[in-house]
Ligand code: HEC
Ligand code: HEC
Ligand code: HEC
């Protein structure tokens with residue numbers, strides 16, 4: 001018996017580890033985990049209960065038909081209103097305007113898509129900001145530089 005002591009010790013350790021594992025699994029794994037796959041099923045139900053924030057294409061048209069029609073005829077027809085402004089839910093609730101919609105007049109908005117970058121696809125209209133604005137390289141770009149020439153009408157229907 002004396003010589004098998006270490007076997008008993010290691011067996012006891014293994015049993016304790018196994019029990020710890022089973023208990024830990026029981027308490028740590030969320031209730032609905034694995035119900036339909038390797039994820040927490042209730043997460044889907046929680047996400048589905050959230051109010052959508054984006055309205056997506058056409059959601060501005062009911063109240064801004066002029067802008068929607070103008071944009072559809074311009075080269076920005078493929079750019080959703082919410083990309084340049086903000087999500088519908090920041091502005092409208094139950095078909096009523098609740099807050100002002102954000103208007104980003106910064107040149108950065110346009111630069112996000114039009115600044116010349118080697119990584120952009122060739123088909124994308126790209127400009128060198130400094131050259132296009134005819135600035136000296138040391139000059140800072142004025143914040144609302146683009147809107148001085150590309151006014152609201154042109155931004156929505158370039
Ligand atoms: C490419 C970016 C861009 C897109 C896309 C865009 N907007 Fe704008 N929008 C602007 C900018 C920039 C201004 C500010 C213009 C200014 O002050 O001269 C503005 C201004 C406005 C204004 C204020 C009135 C005005 O004419 O200045 C409204 C209303 C508006 N946008 C609605 C919309 C709606 C509706 C859509 C989608 C149909 C849309 N916009 C899509 C960039 C955009
Ligand atoms: C339920 C109607 C409704 C919807 C839908 C709606 N708007 Fe408006 N919006 C208004 C009203 C009302 C005004 C204030 C009067 C105006 O400028 O026509 C306004 C004004 C604006 C303005 C000027 C700033 C301000 O808040 O006064 C912008 C920009 C604008 N909307 C963008 C959008 C965009 C982008 C969408 C879609 C994502 C949208 N709106 C959807 C009703 C609406
Ligand atoms: C989300 C990306 C995006 C943003 C932001 C954006 N644009 Fe554009 N713009 C485009 C796309 C896409 C086209 C169409 C390119 C094409 O014709 O293939 C375009 C086309 C244009 C054109 C017409 C180019 C031509 O072919 O003659 C002008 C001018 C223009 N944008 C100016 C602006 C200005 C000014 C702003 C900022 C107020 C702006 N854009 C913001 C994506 C964007």
Ligand code: HEC
Nearest residue numbers: 107110111114125126127129132133145146147148149150
């Ligand atoms: C001093 C006036 C002026 C300012 C400021 C200006 N633009 Fe332009 N932009 C023009 C003119 C003029 C054209 C040529 C229009 C045409 O040929 O249809 C043009 C054309 C463009 C084009 C199309 C280029 C092409 O190759 O077809 C884009 C994109 C553009 N501008 C974006 C911008 C952006 C972004 C800003 C702000 C950083 C800006 N512009 C500021 C006057 C200006």
